[in-house]
Amino acid sequence: MNSKKQSPLKRLLGIRGMGAALTAFVGLIIIYAAFGLINSAVFSGQNISNLLRSMSKYLLIGIAQSYVLITGNIDLSIGSMVGMSAMIAATLMTRGVSPVIAIVVALASCIVVGVINGYLVGKFKLPPFIATLGTMFVTRGIAYMVNSNRNTDAIATGIGKEAGDSFQNFFYYGTTLGIYNTFWIAMIMFVIFFFLLSKTRTGRHIYAIGSNIDAAKLSGVNVVATTTKAYLVSAVCSCMVGLILCAQASMGNMEAGNMYEMYGVAAGVIGGVSPLGGTGILLGTLAGAAVWQTLENGLNMIGAQVGIQRVVIGIIVVAAVLLDVVIRNGEFGKKKAK
Amino acid sequence: MNEVIVSMKDICKSFPGVKALDHVNFELRSGEVMALLGENGAGKSTLMKVLSGVYTRDSGTMEIFGKEYGDLTPKQAQEAGVAIIHQELNMCRHLSVTENMFLGREVSGRLALDNARMEEEAGAILQDLRIDIDPRQTVGDLPVSKQQMVEIAKALSINARILIMDEPTSALTSKEIDDLFRIIHKLKAEGRGIVYISHRLEELQHIVDRVTIMRDGQYITDMHFKDATMDQIIAHMVGREIKEKFPRVTCEKGKKIFEVRNLNAGKLVRDINFSVYAGEIVGFAGLMGAGRTETTRAIFGVDARESGEIFVDGKEVNINNPMDAIRNGVVLAPEDRKKDGLCTKLSIRHNLALPNLDLICNKLGVVNSQKEQDLCDKAVQDLRIKTPDVEVDSGNLSGGNQQKVVVGKWLARDSRVVIFDEPTRGIDVGAKVEIYHLMNELKKQGIAVMFVSSEMPEVMGIADRIIVMCDGRITGEVMAEDTTQNEILTLATSFENKNIGSN
Numbered sequence: 001m002n003s004k005k006q007s008p009l010k011r012l013l014g015i016r017g018m019g020a021a022l023t024a025f026v027g028l029i030i031i032y033a034a035f036g037l038i039n040s041a042v043f044s045g046q047n048i049s050n051l052l053r054s055m056s057k058y059l060l061i062g063i064a065q066s067y068v069l070i071t072g073n074i075d076l077s078i079g080s081m082v083g084m085s086a087m088i089a090a091t092l093m094t095r096g097v098s099p100v101i102a103i104v105v106a107l108a109s110c111i112v113v114g115v116i117n118g119y120l121v122g123k124f125k126l127p128p129f130i131a132t133l134g135t136m137f138v139t140r141g142i143a144y145m146v147n148s149n150r151n152t153d154a155i156a157t158g159i160g161k162e163a164g165d166s167f168q169n170f171f172y173y174g175t176t177l178g179i180y181n182t183f184w185i186a187m188i189m190f191v192i193f194f195f196l197l198s199k200t201r202t203g204r205h206i207y208a209i210g211s212n213i214d215a216a217k218l219s220g221v222n223v224v225a226t227t228t229k230a231y232l233v234s235a236v237c238s239c240m241v242g243l244i245l246c247a248q249a250s251m252g253n254m255e256a257g258n259m260y261e262m263y264g265v266a267a268g269v270i271g272g273v274s275p276l277g278g279t280g281i282l283l284g285t286l287a288g289a290a291v292w293q294t295l296e297n298g299l300n301m302i303g304a305q306v307g308i309q310r311v312v313i314g315i316i317v318v319a320a321v322l323l324d325v326v327i328r329n330g331e332f333g334k335k336k337a338k
Numbered sequence: 339m340n341e342v343i344v345s346m347k348d349i350c351k352s353f354p355g356v357k358a359l360d361h362v363n364f365e366l367r368s369g370e371v372m373a374l375l376g377e378n379g380a381g382k383s384t385l386m387k388v389l390s391g392v393y394t395r396d397s398g399t400m401e402i403f404g405k406e407y408g409d410l411t412p413k414q415a416q417e418a419g420v421a422i423i424h425q426e427l428n429m430c431r432h433l434s435v436t437e438n439m440f441l442g443r444e445v446s447g448r449l450a451l452d453n454a455r456m457e458e459e460a461g462a463i464l465q466d467l468r469i470d471i472d473p474r475q476t477v478g479d480l481p482v483s484k485q486q487m488v489e490i491a492k493a494l495s496i497n498a499r500i501l502i503m504d505e506p507t508s509a510l511t512s513k514e515i516d517d518l519f520r521i522i523h524k525l526k527a528e529g530r531g532i533v534y535i536s537h538r539l540e541e542l543q544h545i546v547d548r549v550t551i552m553r554d555g556q557y558i559t560d561m562h563f564k565d566a567t568m569d570q571i572i573a574h575m576v577g578r579e580i581k582e583k584f585p586r587v588t589c590e591k592g593k594k595i596f597e598v599r600n601l602n603a604g605k606l607v608r609d610i611n612f613s614v615y616a617g618e619i620v621g622f623a624g625l626m627g628a629g630r631t632e633t634t635r636a637i638f639g640v641d642a643r644e645s646g647e648i649f650v651d652g653k654e655v656n657i658n659n660p661m662d663a664i665r666n667g668v669v670l671a672p673e674d675r676k677k678d679g680l681c682t683k684l685s686i687r688h689n690l691a692l693p694n695l696d697l698i699c700n701k702l703g704v705v706n707s708q709k710e711q712d713l714c715d716k717a718v719q720d721l722r723i724k725t726p727d728v729e730v731d732s733g734n735l736s737g738g739n740q741q742k743v744v745v746g747k748w749l750a751r752d753s754r755v756v757i758f759d760e761p762t763r764g765i766d767v768g769a770k771v772e773i774y775h776l777m778n779e780l781k782k783q784g785i786a787v788m789f790v791s792s793e794m795p796e797v798m799g800i801a802d803r804i805i806v807m808c809d810g811r812i813t814g815e816v817m818a819e820d821t822t823q824n825e826i827l828t829l830a831t832s833f834e835n836k837n838i839g840s841n
Contacts, residue, residue, distance in 0.1 A: 016685060016729070201695040201703040208692050211681035218640060218678050219693040219747065220664040278683040 020272020024287035035298030065264025072277025082257025085242025090252025114235025118228025171247035210277030419499035431478030584799025592616030601646030621801025682733030738769030
């Protein structure tokens with residue numbers, strides 16, 4: 001009732017989902033400092049730049065999956081959309097189509113997948129795991145078919161070196177104000193989708209159907225439209241990552257984005273997005289993506305093998321959720337419903 | 339008659355805030371059918387859950403077949419021969435009849451399960467009951483009546499001597515009820531004791547030997563059925579003094595605001611016709627499963643309608659989903675707040691704002707936080723929602739405050755028709771009175787108020803006019819001032835002749 005009198009810090013902590021997000025940020029700082037103490041190169045300006053750039057992909061994937069997770073669903077087709085977007089854009093450019101049109105076509109294709117996902121889950125009430133498993137296979141199949149089951153040649157072979165370079169610079173190699181463009185793209189999308197989720201009607205509806213779909217429906221929420229919007233956000237972010245991967249490799253790789261849907265789940269969950277729906281904020285997803293990337297980067301810098309990297313990341317995901325459960329319930333299984 | 343097989347004395351059971359059973363006595367003899375009667379919430383189900391070990395009694399003594407049990411566990415109850423046939427059937431729908439009957443006590447052969455033997459035994463029991471069911475059939479494919487028979491067969495297969503049937507006929511057709519009664523007679527003849535819980539007083543005469551009546555968690559009386567008249571039984575069931583206060587305001591009855599014509603939607607909404615005028619609260623009374631909630635859902639566009647027209651302020655409105663209803667000024671505070679009313683993981687603020695986002699968002703759909711804050715402050719103040727902050731998870735509020743949030747969601751709008759479905763269920767007296775005041779306030783503003791409630795005194799105390807439903811139909815309409823609980827209960831139990839003649 002007297003919320004206006006609270007101190008700014010208390011207000012900040014009062015925001016739903018902020019606790020988990022801040023915990024992830026604290027974890028991030030500890031992890032980063034720990035790696036830095038082992039190998040001071042972790043703190044170097046070049047490494048920070050690289051870190052921000054590689055984190056950007058995971059952030060976008062994290063946003064994609066978080067939107068869908070908050071509605072209480074899941075999107076398994078994210079990685080396939082990344083691959084399809086990369087393949088479509090690259091194939092068109094190797095045929096001499098201008099980058100802008102290539103981007104538009106890739107985006108439109110992903111949007112179609114997003115709408116199909118939204119309707120299968122929202123309208124036809126298919127279990128999201130099954131619906132998006134199906135679109136995952138179909139979309140990956142399309143990624144293969146686009147260039148007749150082959151990876152593409154270098155995009156510069158079609159649109160010329162100059163146009164190829166500018167495409168690659170825009171999405172990956174170029175910098176603005178000393179920071180890689182990839183990071184700026186991710187940040188702009190982060191701000192837009194953060195605003196959409198926390199400040200708009202659509203955002204409220206997304207939380208509502210994730211928390212209690214029956215109550216949301218009885219409050220006049222259009223479940224089909226809202227579910228579709230969440231899957232659309234997922235599709236748009238996935239498309240963007242596909243373009244980034246295409247620019248990075250300067251070609252289309254049919255396997256691009258493999259397993260990314262699960263990286264998205266990991267980034268969201270580390271940051272406090274519940275796979276059961278209704279809880280989590282994108283600030284948490286940002287922290288989750290950063291934790292993920294810092295781990296990968298740090299383990300690389302101290303010379304850890306890929307195997308051990310996977311083991312550590314797996315443990316972190318489980319530990320983050322376990323920590324959340326422990327914080328919420330006091331102690332392991334102590335809280336008995338009475 | 340025969341010897342006493344169950345004897346419960348001075349049984350007490352409390353839940354937080356409620357005394358569900360208050361020194362209740364209960365006796366069952368072998369070879370008899372005992373009807374356990376009482377209004378919703380009288381404690382019948384609680385008592386039977388104590389008898390079957392689901393709940394542990396707080397105090398009192400309990401003997402089954404002469405053996406005294408202290409803290410009875412469900413397993414002990416089962417071994418003592420007690421079985422419940424639940425209102426909602428407890429079957430694994432994907433398993434076969436045999437698998438269900440032998441669940442948890444499967445018969446093994448040398449290597450694997452001995453299916454042949456189990457099927458044979460299951461078949462024998464079904465045949466003995468003269469039930470025509472293939473033991474290999476999947477339970478989910480059977481009609482409800484047959485599923486119920488399987489439950490009875492399951493109870494017999496573990497040699498249950500005491501069968502508790504909770505509203506067994508609520509989902510059955512008259513032919514199926516005849517079958518059920520035939521089986522009950524057979525079980526009785528075998529010397530088993532049967533406890534029969536039902537709201538359908540008419541059907542008692544076909545099977546019941548004695549009745550035990552409960553009210554407000556207390557034992558009232560027991561008697562031989564043939565010595566009692568229906569009026570006596572009803573009087574015992576409802577004869578409570580009204581303890582709660584019902585603030586009533588009188589208003590001039592204005593013009594017709596809301597009208598429903600020939601509404602049909604499924605089995606429980608048949609030919610519903612009624613109107614609500616400005617300045618009145620129309621109560622909807624009836625027993626559980628009478629179709630009142632289904633009627634509100636059909637009006638609000640949650641469930642599909644087969645036919646029917648809805649008029650608001652004399653104009654026909656087309657409602658196909660809750661969005662349409664809200665847009666046309668019809669709102670519903672639903673019955674089950676945890677399931678339909680609240681997003682429990684979200685804050686009070688998010689819940690209050692959810693149906694009103696069209697009012698507090700700009701054209702781009704961005705929430706105006708000042709307007710939202712004002713809306714929340716007003717709701718918290720008007721309804722006296724007790725919370726330190728609107729950022730609290732609505733799931734952490736007490737039942738009464740949760741209900742206030744559910745109601746508060748709808749008050750920011752200029753609605754024409756407000757439907758309350760069981761708004762006071764499970765909340766304390768103080769919160770109830772606040773909800774009544776709120777309904778009165780709406781009534782004074784000339785808003786049409788529909789008030790569904792299973793609490794008879796409350797409907798009579800708050801509503802001006804009462805529509806009674808039974809079995810999906812409106813069976814009567816009375817003025818609250820000049821009616822009696824008996825009259826309403828009679829209307830609420832006037833089933834169409836479903837259950838004529840079993841013996």
